[in-house]
Amino acid sequence: MKDWRRYNGALVPLVPPHVDVDITDIDEKISETNSYFARWTSDFDSKREGEFWYVIQDNPMEIEDYSKNTRSKIRRGLKKCSVELVNKLRILEEGFECYNAAFLNYNTHLLSKTIFEFENEILELEGEWEFWGIFYENKMIGYSQNKIVGDYCDYSTIKFHPDYLKLYPSYSLFFTMNRYYLNEKKFKYVNDGARSISHETNIQEFLVQKFQFRKAYCKLHVHYSPKIKMILKLIYPVQFLISFLKFGVFKKINVLLFQEKIRKSYE
Numbered sequence: 001m002k003d004w005r006r007y008n009g010a011l012v013p014l015v016p017p018h019v020d021v022d023i024t025d026i027d028e029k030i031s032e033t034n035s036y037f038a039r040w041t042s043d044f045d046s047k048r049e050g051e052f053w054y055v056i057q058d059n060p061m062e063i064e065d066y067s068k069n070t071r072s073k074i075r076r077g078l079k080k081c082s083v084e085l086v087n088k089l090r091i092l093e094e095g096f097e098c099y100n101a102a103f104l105n106y107n108t109h110l111l112s113k114t115i116f117e118f119e120n121e122i123l124e125l126e127g128e129w130e131f132w133g134i135f136y137e138n139k140m141i142g143y144s145q146n147k148i149v150g151d152y153c154d155y156s157t158i159k160f161h162p163d164y165l166k167l168y169p170s171y172s173l174f175f176t177m178n179r180y181y182l183n184e185k186k187f188k189y190v191n192d193g194a195r196s197i198s199h200e201t202n203i204q205e206f207l208v209q210k211f212q213f214r215k216a217y218c219k220l221h222v223h224y225s226p227k228i229k230m231i232l233k234l235i236y237p238v239q240f241l242i243s244f245l246k247f248g249v250f251k252k253i254n255v256l257l258f259q260e261k262i263r264k265s266y267e
Contacts, residue, residue, distance in 0.1 A: 004029060004038070005126070008198070011038035014127060016152045017054050017191065017218060018044045030225050037224040039259075041194070045216040051195075051262045052220040055204040057213045058189035060182040063175070070171070070210045077172030081141070086133040092119050094133070094140040095159070102159040132177060134160070134169045142169045144177060151187045153177075158192075158203070170203075174211050197259050222263045232260055 003022055004011045011029060013021040021040045030038055041052065063071055096115050103112045113121065127147065134142035141164040147154040155177070160169050181187045192207055207213035224232065235242060239257045242250060 002126075006033045006035055009036045011035045013040050014147075016149050016154065017041055017194075017216070018152075018188075019149075023223070026223050030223070035225065036228050037222050039220070039222050041218040041220055043219045046218055048217060049215075050217050050219065051265045053215040053217045054194050055192045055207055055213045056189045056216045057178060057182065057192075057207070057211065059212065060186075061178065061212065062183075066211070073168045073171040073210075074175045077168030077170075078175070080136060080167040081169050081172045082135045083172050083176040084133055084135065086131050086143075088122060088125075088129070088131060090133055090140075091131050091143055091145065092122055095122075095143050098140060098142055098159045098161045101161045101163065105162050129156075132173065134173050136164055136167055136169075141167070142173060144173060146177070151185070153181045153187055153190045155190060155192045170206070171210070174207065178211065195262075197262070198255050219266045220259075220263050222259060228256070232256065236260060 003013055003015050005014050011026075011033060015021055020042070023038070023040065026038050029035075041054075044054070045056075063074060066074065096118050099118055100112060122145070125145075128149070130146045130148055130153075132144040132146070133140050142160040143158070144155055145157040147156045158173070160173075178190060181190050192204060192213060196204070204213070208215070235253065236257065239261070242257065243254060246254070
């Protein structure tokens with residue numbers, strides 16, 4: 001399955017969102033991987049606004065192109081922190097503390113990975129990946145795990161240790177990576193991911209406001225396993241009632257219903 005990977009129980013594409021994904025034998029792929037569903041998109045960067053999007057930047061920028069406030073925070077971040085391309089081993093040795101501390105701040109139904117799961121997921125990555133570390137006094141306080149496909153970069157996983165946010169590590173990281181991929185490497189675009197379905201996040205709005213990212217609208221497709229399809233058929237008509245249940249397994253069910261509501265908006 002070179003074009004797919006299993007992530008949090010779902011099959012998601014390994015190819016960039018502007019590339020059509022091969023959905024041949026998708027039922028077999030879902031069954032073989034014991035996934036709940038496969039999710040992909042089409043009509044990338046559509047002029048028609050909708051309920052699903054990626055947040056991208058395709059415009060090379062110099063520091064003078066940012067607002068005065070953003071320029072100040074970039075410079076303060078770079079003065080306090082160093083941002084470096086690192087190898088996978090460095091993330092394996094020093095990244096878990098950042099991951100775990102950041103995850104504990106999330107409002108999500110997902111469970112934090114153990115250190116074994118964290119390491120195993122990184123070791124099993126396929127294809128070309130690059131890793132960036134953010135350091136304060138030689139301590140890793142954040143990192144980015146980036147998927148590279150030709151002249152495209154996906155900021156796949158980014159974590160900041162919450163105890164060091166006052167040092168503006170996010171400003172120094174995004175400025176440095178954007179400059180590297182867009183200005184120096186001349187990539188087509190960088191992508192910070194799709195609209196979040198599983199948990200609340202402010203990072204995409206931050207990137208739009210501070211780093212002039214934009215929403216690239218697209219159509220969401222979801223193909224469910226038979227079991228999940230049956231469950232949705234039963235509970236979707238009463239989703240309003242279920243939305244009030246925000247504990248235990250109902251957290252996952254509400255995420256599933258929210259995803260289905262977005263999918264149906266494109267019918």
